[in-house]
């Protein structure tokens with residue numbers, strides 16, 4: 001499965017199928033509007049055509065959030081060395097819109113409780 005930022009500079013290829021995704025309301029994800037899919041580093045191939053990609057870290061600085069320096073799309077985040085993790089996330093909004101039609105979206109309350117929220121509406125799943 002392949003996706004890219006708006007201008008095509010950052011291309012992302014997933015080696016595995018996506019069936020569960022996460023929307024988080026922490027101070028950063030809320031602003032990005034990202035829908036995250038979680039993977040190990042070896043399941044994702046990121047290609048940066050022009051070399052123009054910027055990163056942002058915040059809080060405890062365990063993660064680098066990457067965005068295209070040309071079009072500004074937030075594409076993925078990766079663990080920094082201090083995190084000692086091989087988990088990363090990809091913003092699935094960089095893929096065909098139809099990808100999100102068939103997946104379960106779980107809502108993570110990263111702003112307060114750090115728990116997944118249960119909702120009754122059809123679009124909410126755990």
Ligand SMILES: [Zn+2]
Nearest residue numbers: 005007068071
């Ligand atoms: Zn771009």
